[in-house]
Amino acid sequence: MLEQVGRVAGVFKVFRGVGPEVSIRIVQFFVEVALNEGATITELASQLGLPQSSASRAIMALGAAHWIDGKPGLGLVQAEDTGRSKRLYLTPKGRAVIVGMVAALEGKRPQKLALFLRLNGGIV
Secondary structure, three states: OHHHHHHHHHHHHHHHHHOOOOOHHHHHHHHHHHHOOOOEHHHHHHHHOOOHHHHHHHHHHHOOEOOOOOOEOOOOEEEEEOOOOEEEEEOHHHHHHHHHHHHHHOOOOOHHHHHHHHHOOOOO
């Protein structure tokens, strides 16, 4: 059992390499986007039982820049404006993080992810 717990800790280490102060709610929202690419913020908020405002803040953190104050975001999710709504998709960096998370769950060290993130503005 300790081995599995260590693997879960590895998943969090992967995400911490992207942003050291990311909340579990942001990680949860990121994973939900990965599982439901093309969904809207409203749809994902409903699935997670979150208020729309919390979901919007999560997307601001996960996007390229905060929509309100222009601070840099994590660059893991992009919103495609369809005119009536914004559909959410992973960026290449977001896909690399998912690959790293899966590798950590499999007990592997995602070394290529660390290099990718270093080259693309991640912290690692």
